[in-house]
Amino acid sequence: MTVKKARLKDIAELSGVSIGTVDRVLHDRGEVAEKTRDKVLQIARELNYTPNLMAQVLKSKKPYNLVSLLPRSTEENTFWVKHPIGMLRAMAELDPFPVNLTQINFDLLSEADFVKETKTVLKLQPDGVLLAPIFQTESIAFCSLLRKENIPFVFVDGYVQDTDFLAYIGENVFQSGKVAGQLTEMITPGGKDLLLINLARNLQNVHHLNNRSKGFLSFFSNNSNKFGEKFSLNISNPASDNIKRELDKIFENHHNIGSIFVSGSKSYKVADYIKAHDIRSVNLIGYDLLERNVAHLKSGTISFLIGQRPEEQTYKGVKKLFDFLSSNKMPEKMEYLPIDVVTSENVDFFL
Amino acid sequence: MTVKKARLKDIAELSGVSIGTVDRVLHDRGEVAEKTRDKVLQIARELNYTPNLMAQVLKSKKPYNLVSLLPRSTEENTFWVKHPIGMLRAMAELDPFPVNLTQINFDLLSEADFVKETKTVLKLQPDGVLLAPIFQTESIAFCSLLRKENIPFVFVDGYVQDTDFLAYIGENVFQSGKVAGQLTEMITPGGKDLLLINLARNLQNVHHLNNRSKGFLSFFSNNSNKFGEKFSLNISNPASDNIKRELDKIFENHHNIGSIFVSGSKSYKVADYIKAHDIRSVNLIGYDLLERNVAHLKSGTISFLIGQRPEEQTYKGVKKLFDFLSSNKMPEKMEYLPIDVVTSENVDFFL
DNA sequence: CTGAAAGCGCTTACAG
DNA sequence: CTGAAAGCGCTTACAG
Numbered sequence A, B: 001m002t003v004k005k006a007r008l009k010d011i012a013e014l015s016g017v018s019i020g021t022v023d024r025v026l027h028d029r030g031e032v033a034e035k036t037r038d039k040v041l042q043i044a045r046e047l048n049y050t051p052n053l054m055a056q057v058l059k060s061k062k063p064y065n066l067v068s069l070l071p072r073s074t075e076e077n078t079f080w081v082k083h084p085i086g087m088l089r090a091m092a093e094l095d096p097f098p099v100n101l102t103q104i105n106f107d108l109l110s111e112a113d114f115v116k117e118t119k120t121v122l123k124l125q126p127d128g129v130l131l132a133p134i135f136q137t138e139s140i141a142f143c144s145l146l147r148k149e150n151i152p153f154v155f156v157d158g159y160v161q162d163t164d165f166l167a168y169i170g171e172n173v174f175q176s177g178k179v180a181g182q183l184t185e186m187i188t189p190g191g192k193d194l195l196l197i198n199l200a201r202n203l204q205n206v207h208h209l210n211n212r213s214k215g216f217l218s219f220f221s222n223n224s225n226k227f228g229e230k231f232s233l234n235i236s237n238p239a240s241d242n243i244k245r246e247l248d249k250i251f252e253n254h255h256n257i258g259s260i261f262v263s264g265s266k267s268y269k270v271a272d273y274i275k276a277h278d279i280r281s282v283n284l285i286g287y288d289l290l291e292r293n294v295a296h297l298k299s300g301t302i303s304f305l306i307g308q309r310p311e312e313q314t315y316k317g318v319k320k321l322f323d324f325l326s327s328n329k330m331p332e333k334m335e336y337l338p339i340d341v342v343t344s345e346n347v348d349f350f351l
Numbered sequence C, D: 001c002t003g004a005a006a007g008c009g010c011t012t013a014c015a016g
Helices: A008-015 A019-026 A034-046 A053-059 A078-093 A111-123 A136-148 A173-187 A203-218 A240-253 A267-276 A291-299 A310-327 B008-015 B019-026 B034-046 B053-059 B078-093 B111-123 B136-148 B173-187 B203-218 B240-253 B267-276 B291-299 B310-327
Strands: A064-071 A099-106 A128-131 A153-156 A167-170 A193-199 A230-235 A257-262 A283-287 A304-307 A334-336 A340-342 B064-071 B099-106 B128-131 B153-156 B167-170 B193-199 B230-235 B257-262 B283-287 B304-307 B334-336 B340-342
Touching (some): A019 A034, A064 A078, A064 A310, A128 A310, A193 A203, B078 B099, B128 B136, B128 B310, B153 B310, B173 B257, B193 B203, B193 B267, B230 B240
Parallel strands (some): B153 B167, B193 B230, B193 B257, B257 B283, B283 B304
Antiparallel strands (some): A304 A340
16 A cells, blocks of 8 residues: 655645645745644655655756865876766766756875865866865865865775865775784694785875774784784885885895785786795785786685775765765764675676 | 856757657657658757656656566565665665565475465566576476566575576675685685585575585595595474484594584574584584574674675665666676675674 | 657746 | 746657
8 A cells, every 4th residue: 555645736736725735835935824824744754755855856957066086097196097987977866856967087196186176176066076185185175175164075095084074985994904904814834924015106105004003913913823923015116126126125134925915006016026926935914906806816816805995985975975965864984894804706796 | 167067958949849849759659750850869869868757757646566476475484584775775875766675485494485476466467577586497487477568576695597687785605605615715714624514404495505515525626635534414494493403423433523514594503503512613504694693603602604795686686676677778687786794893784 | 669748846937 | 924837858659
């Protein structure tokens, strides 16, 4: 038994007023006698009234203008290629609705460019913003401007505390590191050494990677007896020859390494080295389904990649902004996406 | 620079006819002079006309009636609890559109009940059907009736070949078994034995489980030298005391088992045994995030669970049916969902 | 073969 | 403080 959806007209008839008045009550546009107001509200509630979105949208001409501010994908860093795809998918689903999306990109390696592009965003007078707060200080400044303009914003990839963001969609970074730790533990023979590599040119990212590393190490705090040495290596210059130099040093001094964990998305660079030197006894665990990582995963040089669903982050980000704008309901603030464990056998379903 | 969306009115003006005529052309409702027709079509193409979904939906009163036919979730088999949730999520998203969903359930262990409920479904005169074709023969019969009535249908959980289904959303069963094989290989010390358990009361399911088992074993066809014996055990009576009897026999005769793979969703039953007998040296790999499986995963008795996203299967199924009905565009026929690798550390994000 | 008009449910500007 | 009317873009039944 289905109850037919109530319309303004139904409420109007039962309250003995016109639909114009009903609408004024429901939208708090004032100018209504208190007594009328109460009656209308009561009947609306009784009929379980919700507006017909179709009619509402058809009527309203003004579209929502969304703007995204994300790093540009480059040859050097292809991690960001997936993000636009998720946004386009969301926009395709929202096609019947009046929404626009303008994509603004910035140089992942330049704070100045980020700041410049935040100004571009503000000039567009957006109704909602989706951003990756790569640069902490600059992001805080930008977010306080957004707040002042009363523009809701959603974080992906990472979040900055104390910025009044509408929502964050992405990885639980610490826990993700812990998953990496667990996988490492599972596939590393006892007694072997573990090597943790932080590989990032951009110091701003270190905060992020640090948390992953902490999560990784935290996994071993209980059963630390199973392994030999656990040591870390920070490489700030990701040029291949530099990596070779650093790893040469490591392998000269350590002959018992069982597994290497690379905390960022550039594990393929370590894999290149491992493969070139035909080091077969070492397991490699890394992050993100970049083409070059996947190639190493398939060839067996990398054992596990952990995925953080970049496409889904932006897809959900756009949807949340739209839902908030059109319904005014607060979404769940922290939406941690599943931490995907990817091997050569299931990787194809994630691409 | 955005081009404004063309309306019937625009086409009408440019063609020098009324919007009624334009509509007749666009909907092939005949009764239009060929010359008029051509002109209208050409201009519609030039303007890149697509109808305004909002207005279309607002106008049309007739809703789509979808019907789902899935097994009832029982205490004995809680796998099916997630499926309704996915459908409700899809319906919530489709709320602004005129769609209804009627959920019909059948007894997973009874062909007769399935047949009975297929009749219920047909009586509802659905515009689209979502079903889990658990019973092969009966499903084929039902599908040919649907086809005769020209009712599109979507499979989840499994599919039956040669039935003209609109789409299948679910696992690639063979490949999923292969993933299980790979994980097993990764965490099992060399030289150890592998035990494969098929645990299913319902013989109809064996086809499904057989494919997983084949996939599992196929993974070892190349590097079969790493392990000792590989042997299988089929248990058709899943009562705990029977499982105990069967496993007692196994463990009496085999003292070198490194890992056990359970091909169905009842790995918790094997885990109960392992835990009760405090067998610490054995890794357990199983399927599906049932509460009781997850408990064993968290306590460490189960190493990996493989997830097949039951909720997403039905979510996407409902969406595909609606999209097909409202746009008439054929969806991708085989949609294999990612094969999730789940451990105690990432399981919470999947629940 | 074609056009004019009503109406889906809502919002808004206007009249009183 | 309230009502009547126009209009968003489309579809449909009717008149000619």
